[in-house]
Amino acid sequence: GDFVALSDVCDEATALLIKREVSDGVIAPGYTPEAIEVLKEKRKGTYCVIQIDPDYVPAPIEHKQVFGVTFEQGRNEVKLDDPALFEDIPTKNKTFTPEAKRDLIISLITLKYTQSNSVCYVKDGQAIGIGAGQQSRIHCTRLAGSKADEWWLRQCPKVMNLPFKEKIRRADRDNTINVYISDEWEDVLQDGVWEQFFTEKPEPLTREEKKAWIAQNKGVSVGSDAFFPFGDNIERAHKSGVEYIAEAGGSIRDDNVIDTCDKYGIAMAFTHVRLFHH
Known part of the structure; x- marks a missing residue:
């Protein structure tokens, strides 16, 4: 089901936010007594509240069974806040604001826990569009872009x-x-x-009004869990206000992707990290 995952102790204010949202449970390193009282009332007392030890270190090798076959792989321990991820910048625009780097890190963390292929749009510290589990990279980019457009359209004055x-x-x-x-x-x-x-x-809300409003969205960041194979992904991302990109690089058409970024003044970093991990 849907779980809320928290990186810090859940306090009463956070519990009240969780209470009104649909989810099956919450997992956090701790809870204040006030938060516990709020969460106990959710779903008539059947809401699942889990406390995890933040110092727990899982085994380095994962084991998964599929129809009697056991698969083993090393855990995905890649550090996605490593500054080295943003050192290889092949585009003419090489400027990443601190906010853009923060958003790109958020996109990569999100992609780490989604099913490949996947692309994630982020703005102002939050994921606004995720396209995951698609058969084609451009399908990921379009799906995530349409979600990002909807998020932005919801803030249009006519909608508000x-x-x-x-x-x-x-x-x-x-x-x-x-x-x-x-x-x-x-x-x-x-x-x-x-x-x-x-x-x-x-x-x-007419099509012309929607197009004009979406065109006002700027400063969006995009991460991809592997390389963009063609510039069409950049074309689609640009339509949703993307100005910063982090992707693995390594496509035989990297030159086309770079040229398309330069066409729109987009800053792109090759992370050299593939986030395919199942």
Whole structure:
């Protein structure tokens, strides 16, 4: 199921945030008494609360069984905050802001724990689009990019000012926004339907308005768990405001990828680290 993973002791404020979100459990190095009281009320007392020893060191070799066959591999212990990951910069733009490096590290950590192939868009310290488990790198980039675009569209003034009814449920509000900003917006604005959610019928968010708003998104970072094989990935990433990229490098078409980055002034680092690990 869905678990919340925390890197620090869970306090009451964090527990209150977790309480309203759908998840099956939480794992953290500790909990304050106030946090425990809050979490005990979630899911009628059946919510799974796990405390882990932050000093625990797992075995260096992993074992997995699949239909009677045992696979062994070394644990993925790669250090993704190593400054050396950002030393090989083949693009003309070689400037990574501290915020961009932070976001790229977040993207790489996210990719470490996703199924390959995978691409992750990050902005302002949070993952805003993840495309994982796809058969093609460009499919990852498109999927993650569409999620990043949706995240950004939700902050469009026209969306933020939608005239929702006062007591509409949070899940209904979220799902309605999802449809409103999609190409199926008529599903929530048709007569007999919009009255369930809004105090008055909103104007649709046109394709031109969406395109103009998405074009305002800047400073996005992208990480890839292996090399980008073609420049089409960069073209798609650019449409979602990407200005910084971290990828393994090593494709026979690296020159095409670099040229496409230079075309848009994107700074790209070759990490020389493949995050394929299963």
